[in-house]
Amino acid sequence: MEFHVSFHLNEKVYLKDPESSEVGKQLIKTAIELIYDLGFEHFTFKKLALQVNTTEATVYRYFENKHRLLLYILNWYWSYMEFLVMFKLQNVADPGQKLHVIIELLTQELPQSAGALNYNVKFLNQIIISESSKVYLVKEVGEINKSEVFKPYKDLCATIAQVITEYNPAYPYPRSLSSTLIETSHYQQFFCSYLPRLTDNKTGDDRAFVVGFLKDLLFRSISKSDSHE
Amino acid sequence: MEFHVSFHLNEKVYLKDPESSEVGKQLIKTAIELIYDLGFEHFTFKKLALQVNTTEATVYRYFENKHRLLLYILNWYWSYMEFLVMFKLQNVADPGQKLHVIIELLTQELPQSAGALNYNVKFLNQIIISESSKVYLVKEVGEINKSEVFKPYKDLCATIAQVITEYNPAYPYPRSLSSTLIETSHYQQFFCSYLPRLTDNKTGDDRAFVVGFLKDLLFRSISKSDSHE
DNA sequence: ACACCAATAATAGTATTACTACTTTTCAAT
DNA sequence: ATTGAAAAGTAGTAATACTATTATTGGTGT
Numbered sequence: 001m002e003f004h005v006s007f008h009l010n011e012k013v014y015l016k017d018p019e020s021s022e023v024g025k026q027l028i029k030t031a032i033e034l035i036y037d038l039g040f041e042h043f044t045f046k047k048l049a050l051q052v053n054t055t056e057a058t059v060y061r062y063f064e065n066k067h068r069l070l071l072y073i074l075n076w077y078w079s080y081m082e083f084l085v086m087f088k089l090q091n092v093a094d095p096g097q098k099l100h101v102i103i104e105l106l107t108q109e110l111p112q113s114a115g116a117l118n119y120n121v122k123f124l125n126q127i128i129i130s131e132s133s134k135v136y137l138v139k140e141v142g143e144i145n146k147s148e149v150f151k152p153y154k155d156l157c158a159t160i161a162q163v164i165t166e167y168n169p170a171y172p173y174p175r176s177l178s179s180t181l182i183e184t185s186h187y188q189q190f191f192c193s194y195l196p197r198l199t200d201n202k203t204g205d206d207r208a209f210v211v212g213f214l215k216d217l218l219f220r221s222i223s224k225s226d227s228h229e
Numbered sequence: 230m231e232f233h234v235s236f237h238l239n240e241k242v243y244l245k246d247p248e249s250s251e252v253g254k255q256l257i258k259t260a261i262e263l264i265y266d267l268g269f270e271h272f273t274f275k276k277l278a279l280q281v282n283t284t285e286a287t288v289y290r291y292f293e294n295k296h297r298l299l300l301y302i303l304n305w306y307w308s309y310m311e312f313l314v315m316f317k318l319q320n321v322a323d324p325g326q327k328l329h330v331i332i333e334l335l336t337q338e339l340p341q342s343a344g345a346l347n348y349n350v351k352f353l354n355q356i357i358i359s360e361s362s363k364v365y366l367v368k369e370v371g372e373i374n375k376s377e378v379f380k381p382y383k384d385l386c387a388t389i390a391q392v393i394t395e396y397n398p399a400y401p402y403p404r405s406l407s408s409t410l411i412e413t414s415h416y417q418q419f420f421c422s423y424l425p426r427l428t429d430n431k432t433g434d435d436r437a438f439v440v441g442f443l444k445d446l447l448f449r450s451i452s453k454s455d456s457h458e
Numbered sequence: 459a460c461a462c463c464a465a466t467a468a469t470a471g472t473a474t475t476a477c478t479a480c481t482t483t484t485c486a487a488t
Numbered sequence: 489a490t491t492g493a494a495a496a497g498t499a500g501t502a503a504t505a506c507t508a509t510t511a512t513t514g515g516t517g518t
Contacts, residue, residue: 016466023467039368044504055468060506130366133416137359139268141423154426172429173442176417179427180446183416184409187362191408194370197383198408200401213402217409220449250495273475284497289477460518468511475504482497488490 007079012147013072016062024062026052028076029118031069036123040070040131070127071135071149077128078152081105082159095167099218102160106185107211129186157182168222177221181214188213236308241376242301245291253291255281257305258348260298265352269299269360299356300364300378306357307381310334311388324396328447331389335414336440358415386411397451406450410443417442 011017018024030051035043045059045066052059063069084105092098110121136150144150160181161174171177191198192206201209240246247253259280264272274288274295281288292298313334321327339350365379373379389410390403400406420427421435430438 021466041367045506046504056506057469058467061466065505133362133366136424137362137419138270145424150424154424157427173445174429175426176420176428176430176442177446179420180409180413180417183412187412188405188409190366191405195365195374195379195383197404198386199405200403201405213405216402217406217446217450220452221446223449225454245495252496274477275475285476286478286498287496290495294476462516462518464513464515466511466513469509471508472506473504474506475502477501477503479500480498482495484495485493487492 005080005083007076007083007152009072009075009079010147010149010151013068013075013149014063015060018062018072023052023054023058025118027059027062027069028073029120032073032119032123032127035070035073035127035131036120040066040134067135067138070131071144073124073127074132074135075149075152077124077132078156080110082152082156084110085156085159089163095163096219098163099167100215102163103181103185103211103214103218106182107189107207107214109207129189132186133183164222168224170224171222173221177218181218184217185210185214234309234312236305236312238301238304238308239376239378239380242297242304242378243292244289247291247301252281252283252287254347256288256291256298257302261302261348261352261356264299264302264356264360265349269295269363296364296367299360300373302353302356303361303364304378304381306353306361307385309339311381311385313339314385314388318392324392325448327392328396329444331392332410332414332440332443332447335411336418336436336443338436358418361415362412393447393451397453399453400451402450406447410447413446414439414443 006019016024018028027048031043031048034048034051038047043066045056049056049059063072085102088101088105089098092101109125136144138144157175157178160178164171164174164177188199188210189206192201192209199209200213203209235248245253247257256277260272260277263277263280267276272295274285278285278288292301314331317330317334318327321330338354365373367373386404386407389407393400393403393406417428417439418435421430421438428438429442432438
């Protein structure tokens with residue numbers, strides 16, 4: 001079965017919807033490749049325009065700056081991730097089982113098949129891991145937040161938090177634990193690759209290690225046993 | 230009692246030791262103020278030179294680029310934090326008590342009195358929270374890591390991991406948990422300030438909330454009770 | 459078919475940033 | 489005083505982040 005998913009991303013992220021034109025779509029696809037190749041700080045609109053065989057001015061008609069373009073990519077990712085969570089939890093009744101599925105989704109590579117992605121999933125995943133925190137760790141975060149462009153992240157976080165509360169209604173930190181799981185999934189994978197002494201990964205399989213760590217962290221935190229002291 | 234602490238930071242972080250001259254010291258002190266005011270992306274050597282009444286070329290004689298300068302500040306912070314941990318654990322025997330002290334240190338503001346800091350501690354703390362991950366979330370991380378400039382972070386992480394192992398020798402993720410505590414301390418504080426819906430903070434006191442969350446996370450993770458399922 | 463208009467794209471800039479090469483000054487040792 | 493090394497300043501360049509202006513296209517109405 002083939003199907004097509006699309007989200008209407010907050011219009012304030014872009015100046016002109018990149019989905020509305022062929023060049024626009026090409027820009028996103030190529031941006032993902034370039035950000036992966038160069039890293040976000042070395043990525044420029046000039047290089048992007050060159051790669052897509054258009055001009056810098058054209059790129060600026062779609063996005064205010066490269067930060068907004070990254071935000072667009074992440075909005076897409078967060079929306080897609082929440083969709084996947086909803087979808088995969090459809091017929092799972094047990095909240096514990098739901099949480100297992102969620103951890104796998106947060107850590108495993110996006111399925112290339114599902115959804116409507118011509119995007120390179122491997123690259124997209126690396127971008128999520130290495131660059132995502134750069135969209136909010138900026139001086140302008142307060143201003144940016146006013147335009148609701150972090151809503152997909154907050155929604156994803158709220159969705160996970162709800163399952164946590166379902167599992168253990170008495171747990172007092174469902175949202176903080178959700179955001180911690182998301183962030184920890186990213187930088188523990190990053191650490192495994194580049195600063196392994198910040199982890200305990202002995203195996204070769206980074207993802208498997210991170211899944212193990214996250215599940216331990218999650219289920220011990222929300223277990224209904226009495227407090228520790 | 231007044232005392233003076235100093236660390237010999239890895240020479241590969243700088244081109245010329247800023248501690249070796251009056252201008253150098255002024256550069257660090259002013260850099261902390263400017264990075265706090267402008268955010269790291271808007272901070273430039275030109276602005277720094279202007280503020281210190283010197284020239285851009287002089288700043289470049291101390292640091293290869295602004296990324297290295299940030300790395301210097303963080304090296305200083307990590308070294309100082311590890312010193313504080315060692316110092317404060319001196320007469321604490323119980324590993325559980327030790328971990329309480331560590332969480333407080335990781336989350337509370339640095340004591341202005343202790344050490345030899347003319348640095349503005351309030352600013353420094355915000356920089357740690359908002360900018361620290363930018364020193365390793367870069368394409369060049371592998372290359373940078375070779376010169377051992379992340380050693381202070383790894384050491385701090387190892388020190389905390391050791392206390393965790395002391396508390397529960399069977400716990401399989403002491404290092405990952407340490408790095409998670411450090412990182413989580415930062416961005417949960419950041420989220421409390423700017424994206425509060427990613428947290429469960431209802432009180433006004435961000436730090437107290439984060440301390441509570443981290444202690445819960447830590448002690449539930451390493452409690453010796455049987456596994457959850 | 460042709461003029462007209464709006465949307466879209468390309469050209470050609472500017473200001474700032476990141477960095478470098480070269481020159482000048484300082485200041486201690488002869 | 490003279491010299492030579494270290495430190496600091498001057499004056500650039502190339503790249504980046506944008507912007508204003510000019511050209512091009514493509515669809516309407518007559």
